[in-house]
Amino acid sequence: MFYGVRLACRAAWEGVRIIGWTSFYAAVYAAGGRGDRRARLSGVLRRYLLRMGPMYVKAGQVLGTQSGILPGQASEEFRHFFSDLPPMGPAALETVLRRGLPAPVTEVFADFDRVPFAVGSVAQIHSAVSHEGERLAVKVVKDGVQERLAAASWVLARLAVAVHALVPPLRKYELPGHVEELRPALLEQCDMHKEASRQSEVARNFRNHPFLRVPRVYEELSTRDVLVMEYVEATRGENVEQVAFPRTDLAARLQDVFYCMVYFHGLFHVDPHPGNIMVGDDGQIILVDFGLVGRLTEEDRWGLSAFYYACIRHQWDLATERFTRTFVVHPERVAARRADYERDFTAVLQRHFQEVSANWSTMGFLTDTIRLMHRYGTRMSTRFTLLALSLLTGEGYLTMVDPGIDIWRNARRFTDRFSPYLGDDLRERFERELGARMPGSRAARREAAGYLVAPTHLDRFAMPSAFPLIVAQASGSKVRDVDGNDYIDLSLGYGPHILGYAHPDVVEAVRGAVTDGAVNAIGSPSELSLARLIAEAFGPGAKVVLSNSGTEAVQMALRIARAHTGRQRVAKFEGHFHGFSDQGMVSSWFRYRGDRLAPEPVANSAGFHDAVVDDTLLLQYGERASFDRLLDNASTLACVIVEPMPAALADFDADFLSRLHEVCAEKGILVVHDEVVTGFRVHYGGVRHLAGVEPDLTCLGKIIGGGLPCGAVVGRAEVVDTARTTGDPFLDIDTRAFVGGTMSGNSVTAAAGTAVLTHLRDNPQIYDGLRRKTAWLIDELRTHTADLGVPCVVKGRDSIFSITFDHAVPRLVRDRLAGTRIEANIALAYYMRAHGVHMPELHTMMLSDAHSDADLKCISQAFRNSVAEMASSGFFTS
Template sequence: MSASPRRFARNLPANFPAKPVVHALAHLVGYTAARIRSPREDLRTEEAERLLDCLVQAGPVYMKMGQLLATRSDLVPPEWVQTLRTLQDDAPHMDAPQSRAAIERELGAPMNSVFREFDPVPVASGSVAQVHSARLLDGQKVAVKLVKDGVPRQIDQNLRAMGAAVRLAQRASSAVADADAVRRFGEIATLFRSQANMLHEASRQKAVYRNFEGHPYVRVPRVIPEFVTPRMLTMEFMEGIRGNAAHEVQMPQAQLARRLQDTIYTMLYMHGLSHGDPHPGNILFSESGELLLLDYGITVELTEDEKWGLSSFYYACTRKEWDVAVERFTAHFVTGTRTLRRKWDAYRAELAAVLEHHFDVVSNRWSTIGYFRDVSDLLKRYGARYTSSFTKVELVFLSCEGFATQLDPEINIWDNARRFTDRYSPYMSKEVRERFDAHFGTQIPSSLKMRDRANNSLVAPTHINRYFFPSTYPVFVKDAAGGRIRDLDGNEYVDLSGGYGPHILGYSHPVVNEAIISGVTAGNVNGIGHEPEVELAELLVDAFPAAEKAILCNSGTESVLLAVRLCRAYRRRDVVVKFEGHYHGFSDQGMVSSWFRFTGDKHAPEPIAGTLGSDSGVVRNTLVFQYGDIGGLDRLREHADRLACVIVEPMPSSTAAIDEEFLSALRRTTADLGIPLVFDEVVTGFRVAYGGAQTIAGIEPDLTCLGKIIGGGLPCGAVVGRAELTDMARSSEDPFLDYEKKAFAGGTLSGNSLTCRAGNAVLTHLRDHPTLYEDLEARTRWLRAEFEESTRKRGIACRINARGSIFSLNFSHRSAGVYRERMAGSNFKATIALAYYMRKHGVYLPELHSFLLSAAHTDDDLAVVGKAFDLSLTDMAGDGFFVT
């Protein structure tokens, strides 16, 4: 915390302020008389002092306004700034007896029953509360934040008076009425009232603490929950340098300003929970430049939809796509749009001009106030206004800009914002793109020519034209063997894609080659019975303890479609439960809430289509849960009568982790309710263990969806499970009964002899060589340790999960919580770029995808991968991919 208050030598009277408006008017009259007598410029200091006393006398809401003014050196005289800074952490405070009485009132016990030491002089005092240093009985040093006596009442008085004035102004002025001032004031008033509620503040502080846990340079005090009451908050004590004394930090103030802006933007864009009052009294610095975030009396929360809107709007601005930016801004942050919709062309042109002016023409002289003023004026002309959420964002941006400008008067706010938004996009900066163009133009010219040729006739959504994240520098393979591939130009790479999963034995494995050659010689049979089809079904059923029968199809996507249909037919219900972030193939159902677009409360997500073109009825008939949230499973009981099944990835490849406790609870609940449980083991089946992740967890689902490995590299899928479910696709030999009580399953190439021969060869080899899995796990652990050491020694925030040959890498400080939290803050640009840097160093990594080891990878291969990762991080740091 900061040093003791100095400006206000007197303590705060118990009845302060008795008549705030009267006191404020008295000061204003006195000052006005002085200015009439002597209107000299050298009275600026007296002017500032008078204003300070006026704000203090008026009450905490007015003091909060003074705190904001103290950050606006671009708007008010320097004497004002210097004097009003007092309000940030040096405002009047209660005396020692008052403070002691307040503490004991909150504790309901003598102070010495909780605190070994307690300093009665506050280390900081703001508009609402004062902060004391203390030690608990166990010796831990803590900060105790105490709401000043009378402040809640004073806030209420201030806001009632202001509200009356706003209502009067709205009745008297059409301009004020057009701005919907009463409603907007009400929203701001709600923020102010929450400042005096320490229970609310503690909950917000704990959430922000979790969001920044592990961050390289942001620290949040840990709350001590057993000593939190409605008027008192006890937390970890943090020593730091005041925001107003940033020159004492051993780091350039320009870098501190960038860190501040990056932190605020991270909270708004990525976390959706932001500090709402980032002035210098609430942010301290360590000597080395860490940011210590204090005071969560005011916070701003954005929904997933609002975060998406904010990010997509500013992203369009970075690309100078002004019409797109207008569409996104209006859709997410403008209300009262009836008039502007009728005059859309004119409105779009005017707003596009405003955006272009601020984000492009004068971006090097960015002014948040000017930008918001111009947009607000335009909206008023069309009878529209900001949404309440954007009003709150506006306040945060204003405070952030004021503080950042105070730290670095030359800061380019928009340029920093562009670089921040750019990190979370898939597209490289112009400078990096030019370097890659030059490098790959020399390294893989034939692949780039093939890319251009393919673009004339082929849409390849898996490896070139990938949804969300297209491949800029795709590799075209000439041949592949073992754990390596060779491109058209003769470059050899250690391959970590494994064809997205099928090639667990590596490429061109002898047992697979032999099976395929023999199958080609014997003639590929489909649509007619053959022995390899039966053999593959027997292998699959034997591998899974709960499986009784198998149905073959052509892909993992098909297996999910088939499993869901079987369950709907069996249960005569339509609603399917899936989990946020879990991908079950490219069907409409499989993609609901599966990747980067989420909506609704994180504990009860709402379904959202994974792609344009999805059947809205399918989306509505999906309930979305959170993997790992055991408490959330109570929702299954609420909706049990509507549910066809629950489908889940027992070990999501995006996190490479199994939550065995959660899966056990899910199995118990679905069994109790008679709801079929479907495991999607398309990726993990036969990769993490023979029989998949369910054999590791010891959980038996009703159906299992399979694909990838079971076809030996050829297209294949399967559903295995309980006979009463799989037999829903088995004819009753009564065509009328089939239509009434059975489900259709088909596919011309399902179970073709070539695929089944290859699958049988791979599964037999895996079954007969169980130590192969032990070796893969050992290599997985070794490579993970190499990666972790490379990131640790450079101080790069990176989460690396790995198990059973599956790796999940995420450039973020956040640990894997619920899926949307894991994605929030992920540096997509760095993750995609890593794939290209690794290719420069002889390793093929799929862009933004889990990567995989195979049994064919040698120690030398892994050494190449470890070195390539280390060199790539050096290159990426030099190219500015990581914030410092």
């Protein structure tokens, strides 16, 4: 209550200050005579903002991006870096230190300099030394700033409402909406706890980055009023001319950092001016001051990337639709004049993305866009306004570092590197180099386009392959294309061929089954043998239902779970792919939505049944918050389906899986493991043996078909029996799940699968060999990238591994794109072909029993040569 009274008094005083000082500086400006009015306005405005305090400085910087509200010169002043501000007095400093540190200054630090070396509008920074001898930087919030910010924000919000009501010409700018959206970000500037969290998050996003560094935070010493971090020795951004590193390269690095924060992390520095940037002589960039940051949601990033992708290809109608949907506050206001709006916005886009792109100006694009929005009675969202401020400030610094920088050209290079499509230059290179090598495959693809749609390979969905192979023959660890080129294969048909292609046992079994009539929809001995082998691998009492694919197995398992529990909803994990069904693809790849720990379901294809998507509960693998979400929704959930060893992570979390099973067992929720990829690959019987967990149902595919289409659901008898008839047709319709298929368990597929599983069961040393081979190859690849100085993450186990050109190791699947150089992964696949290795472009890789040690050495050398060639071509420089 006392704080509320103080805040009310402060707000009242703030209102008096606004009226008084506004009147005073207006009079100062008016008394200045007829000289250069713009110059006079800039000077008066600067003094006014400094007098009014931090809220007005920051709010002015942001609102200054809204061209049209203020004259151009005034807008520049709003975005100006306010330096050389006065520090708080010694008594105030001691008050804040006593309140903000966990112990007296002398106990926390061996030495503390009470004269700050940097002073801002909200805080000041002092140097200190820890008792362990480490030099530290200590950021201290100025005394009283928090109350002033709170009061000023309250007053500004009311003033914005009043101006909106009383000045009709200004209503189109929607000042109340802007101020209200900005208030939380502005108020959080004086909370060092939150700033420490943001700084640590940015540091995690850039960990292991080759040239970006964020000072480490000492969280145990930091409080709401004080932030303690490591001290960094480097040249301040405004003195960049003192740095020996080439200016053009430094500017390109800075742009790379700015854009990576925006487009891939979604957490960006709103104010990257020279005072918040330091530079080392080796070109290392250090970012500081995370008091004001912007965030883009997954939908924002998706929309922004889609917008730029359309602009690059001059698809103006798509660009207009995507920008309006993502960043326009009232898109419905343009509906009545849609044709005119699209025509006018297209003209803006053509001007900036086509006619003057060589002299790209974010300010120019924003000015034209904002004016257009105002004409149609709407505005851009404040999220985009913060992004605009970041880009404006950052690009301003870029031109200071390198006046000749071509921002748009560098932006294109950046987006190409992180795009799932080859850039123009790289595509032309591979057209020359691969075109002569594989004319037959290319001709076959062109011909097939007239009669075949192949979304898995020739026409790969969303991420099409530029140079797909047409394989004429495969044997052991190798494939041969129609042009006669031989490759060591790391795809293995996305997993089935664990024994290698055309294994003698499988060939003999298939030949015999075909000779015996290729029986389907009638029982056969091979069907019984395959089901028995699978059941035995999963322990006493397990029962099996056979299907034709992993996708079918998942659909069967979910139907069985609903029938068995009487509940309807399904929970799944973000980034886990369970086949191409509507349920299986929800938030599975490429597109995500919602909070990181409370994701929201999103379709990954057109044609989805919206009700299925909306009724899916999304969880995060490995995150304890998922258990709370499960408990909150337990009464409606039939099951949770999970990849126990997610293909995207190439590893598993045994503790998380164990807790998941405990929580679900308590609430009567079935646990379904999707081991279509990992079942019988990482271990005979799958991940359940390695993790020590017992799911209710497991979905299988790939390996159990011996290279032919096959799937299965295996699990607890009382659950699987939900698919068995009761003998009463009326009871069946009410209580049993029908999961049949004409080709399910056909004799040819079952014979092939039986041959593979029998061979694996009788030769357990195969798994030991696969583990050894995988570990050896991963170690080799890591050594090569380390030697070459290339940021790369190689991970995997038990015959599955992945390669990602990345400076970080993301925890969540949605973060895999945060820093991942997708174009480099695609290009690597094509470089490797020249060295006789076929690897999937955007997929995990796998080894088989047929891969010899000589094969592994060839793969290792091909990788080293390919990455070296890529590095020499400038792939990994900025």
